Amino acid sequence: MGLLTWRRRTDRRGATAAKSRDPHWDNVRAISGTLVVFGHLTDTITDRDGLRWLQIATWALRVPVFVMVAGYFSRADALTPREARRLTESILVPYLAIGLLHSAEQYHFYDNWSFSIAQPHWAMWFLLSLLFWRAGLPYLAQLRYPLATSVAVALAAGYISEFGGYLSLSRTLCFLPFFLLGWRLRQGLLADALTARWSRHAAIAVLAVTFVTAWFIRHEVPFSWLRMSSAYDGTYELPRLWDWTIRLGVLVLGTVIALAFIRLTPRGRVPLLTYLGTGGLYIYLLHPLVLRPLLRWFGVDWVGPWPEQLSLVLFTVALTIVLGSPPVRRLARPFVQPRLPWLFRAEPDAPAPARTVPAPAAAPDDQLVRVPGPR
Template sequence: MRLPIPRQRPRARRASRDPHWDNIRYFSGVLVVFGHVMDSVADRDGLRWLYIASWAMRVPVFVMVAGYFSRADTLTPREARRLIESVLVPYLAIGLLHSLQRHHYDGGEWTFYTAEPGWGLWFLLSLLCWRAALPYLAQLRYPLATSVFVALLVGYIADIGAYLSLSRTFTFLPFFLLGWRLRQGWFRDAMVALWSRYAALGVIAATLVIAWVVRHEVQLGWLFMKGPYGQGHLLDAPFAWVTRAGALAVGFVVALAFIRLVPRRHLPVISYLGAGGLYMYLLHPLMLRPLLERYGVDWVGPWPEQAALLLFALALATALATPPVRWLLRPLVQPRIGWLFRTGTAPAPRDPGPGADKGATSGSPERQLDVARPV
């Protein structure tokens, strides 16, 4: 007698990742690492040109990715736990490592770099503020236009600077809201139309040419946006806002063109590594500082040496996004600290909701910067 074979329940399918956004994470993350290795040698013509030309494709795009995977839901206890576990705890943990490194290399009085975030950490602190404020900003009639106005206004407030990353939180907020609007369907048809591909190619080509022409006129402080007008060599009041407005406008156009040109299909290796974009972004300063302290970058001179520096940055960025590194350092970048919270506040997976890309993964915006599984 043949026994009946019990039917197995089909396994719940993981929400699939959108390869388009994983590709964007990888390319923009690599450019962020490029920017940091070029910081102290931006006086070399080639590197200065690349630094200026790629600015809008680096941090503005990374901020737009965070906005794209954010929701304007009310901040419930579960959402609060998401922010604490995915943003605040990694910010404090990595900030402690930055502090230990700085104390080791610089000596002097011990300083815990939390109030004034260390290299690249401002992004997490700003992300915490953006995500917490989004439900309230979404109630405004024109949230994006309002954020641009505020970004221009805060440059006149002397007390808003690097402390708690306030200046960058306000000035990069428009990019966060633009990413959120993209998720809601802004420019959806235009971003897939054939004409927009050629327009985007023209924008990127013009950016590369213009950046070369104006490389010595553009002052890098215009792009940092980490302090009030009058610092970082911005124009003096009352027309200092014009420079920042121009930078924001260029950032919007070039970032959208970059997103349009990044392939939407799955790219071997690239799409896979793009899931580790946040690891790439947060960990590379900790890897770079010992190398720069030991070897420096004074050896960088002509074009071959500049190319070698960029190849090193590419290798470092790629290595930090690989699965072994992510597995090893997950407790630092994506900690699980359920013991800290009351029961009943565990984050649950959510449906992407109306207007979302069907290929995009559900889950918290912070984890969507990186991993495939919803939380």
């Protein structure tokens, strides 16, 4: 009887949690996270035509979409002590904890210990940038044109050589427009367009053109254009004055393709996919720790013809499912979603609302006591 009651309570809590989430964005996060794993698994063998094509075609569906999702769930409220505590627990501490695990792995496999807060480990730049984005959002929201300003900053940053991997400065500034766009989507920007019937057909056309075009230009697009992790410094082989045009094109195309993908992602609950999306951060933070030993022990140089490339894609999906599974989440929760009540002072109790004595109701006119006036 007790077990049955526990199951019913668990089911009710699970149903309540599911109702409080938007499955559309969980689905977006799950697909985008899977593509991120694929990108990191295959980024050393991009000379294979099929894999390089898929890397180019899905770029906007990976990091730009993941950044937009982060922006969608961010708030521009003032940085109160409670918000500072939330940022510390959800971003800063996981950044340090996962970074230590990366350092331990490097020491184990390569006998090289290195831990630098300012130089993020593999894929950890996202957390560092996210810390800056969320902390700065209350101030960015005060700008008259935050999106346009962020684009201008991203283009100008390419001319400053110091903006590179240090503190993830280059990516923080260059991917900021995607973060702010996600935040504006939560406020209702493009709400009608992203639900209109015509936009579905337009989104299908955008993704179709993207995948077809990516095949023909797969060897013409350097990945440095898409990573935006450093200054221009001759990267685009253009007159220096016009380097910004390439980055602007990347930002515009990335935005259009990302919005098309979001439009086509299922809005309702999808078995397994929606659940994986609820653990998108686990997938993102844990997959490099798993890929490093796999690449060390087995490598991916054996991948050759199309069937082998397809097997690597299927392996990516399987690995994503494992990383998003309940046992892995329970095991990794102290690192990914730590709770540190011992680190912070207890929040003061909110003052009890003052009791107000209701004013006496006015008597109807026919019940008013009339006082005779002076005669």
